[in-house]
Amino acid sequence: MTDQYTFDDPVHRYGRVEPPVQHQPEPGVQGQMTPVPDLGEETYRGTGRLEGRKALVTGGDSGIGGAVAIAFAREGADVAISYLPEEEADAAHIAELVEAAGRKAVRLPGDVSDAAHCRELVAAAVDALGGLDILVNNAGKQIAVENLEDLSDEQFEQTFRTNVFAAFWITKAALPHLGPGSTVINTASLEAYKPAPDRLDYAATKAAINNLSKGLAQQLAPRGIRVNVVAPGPTWTALQVSGGVSDEQMQAFDDESTYQRSGQPAELAPAYVFLASPESSYVSGETLNVNGGMPTP
Ligand code: NAD
Ligand code: MG
Numbered sequence: 001m002t003d004q005y006t007f008d009d010p011v012h013r014y015g016r017v018e019p020p021v022q023h024q025p026e027p028g029v030q031g032q033m034t035p036v037p038d039l040g041e042e043t044y045r046g047t048g049r050l051e052g053r054k055a056l057v058t059g060g061d062s063g064i065g066g067a068v069a070i071a072f073a074r075e076g077a078d079v080a081i082s083y084l085p086e087e088e089a090d091a092a093h094i095a096e097l098v099e100a101a102g103r104k105a106v107r108l109p110g111d112v113s114d115a116a117h118c119r120e121l122v123a124a125a126v127d128a129l130g131g132l133d134i135l136v137n138n139a140g141k142q143i144a145v146e147n148l149e150d151l152s153d154e155q156f157e158q159t160f161r162t163n164v165f166a167a168f169w170i171t172k173a174a175l176p177h178l179g180p181g182s183t184v185i186n187t188a189s190l191e192a193y194k195p196a197p198d199r200l201d202y203a204a205t206k207a208a209i210n211n212l213s214k215g216l217a218q219q220l221a222p223r224g225i226r227v228n229v230v231a232p233g234p235t236w237t238a239l240q241v242s243g244g245v246s247d248e249q250m251q252a253f254d255d256e257s258t259y260q261r262s263g264q265p266a267e268l269a270p271a272y273v274f275l276a277s278p279e280s281s282y283v284s285g286e287t288l289n290v291n292g293g294m295p296t297p
Pocket of ligand 1 (some may be wrong): 027030060062063065087111113139140142187188189234235236238239240
């Protein structure tokens, strides 16, 4: 594969991951995974689609958000990334690649499940970038729990704070800075419509993100701000190895999609680029499913 524009068989663009069972504490460090996911480091080719834009990507240190940060930079955007302090090594890797693309990289560690931090995060990003016109709410928490009796009140609340409340707090803080042509892109999941029985809290947040985005898209259309969603299917990232799935599911991760292989973060980034760029001017309130051929409503 040369770059994302190479014509090949999409089903076999990547092999099956067949991950060995592995465990890391939350949030998981991508650099310590086996194998390390492909974020498009060697393959993503920019064509100037986001020239001069200023983007904030939460969870931009690794996985899907990391791939998005690389792609945005190669398309010409300056990028601020938010992540947890434990992920500094992953964040440094992404910042290096953003700078190698000739763009500004801003590292903003902190916990987005805290409302005050979300407001500080936006202020710091706006300050460092000199404005903001692309917001990607992508940070996510996923911890599999088999039985409802074992799903703690604390986890249920923390999953919602991280996946839904943070998007609300960050978007609200960003709004005064977003002019016409700005875009908000939220990250949902196939789980929004196909909830796994051991991910009740997580799947419910993803349904909420879809719904919230479709309502907000209508509210913000008169201001010229578009709001869209990307809904990934099974993608090989640190989420899986830090409690996101059971050992059995990790071993069978490749079997979840129609393609019978996991997706790689590099395959998600172009969807975010499309939704961030003005070529999607007539697209708002949409969920773009990137899931290896899984049917969705
Ligand atoms: P990832 O672990 O690489 O990225 C998730 C990021 O969320 C972490 O890097 C971390 O920086 C951030 N995060 C988590 N809790 C945080 C907190 N309290 N404060 C600040 N940052 C926090 O995994 P990923 O799979 O790339 O996840 C990105 C998004 O994609 C998530 O919203 C996830 O739900 C969604 N998603 C992933 C899959 C998949 O199969 N990997 C499928 C559907 C949706
Ligand atoms: Mg990470």
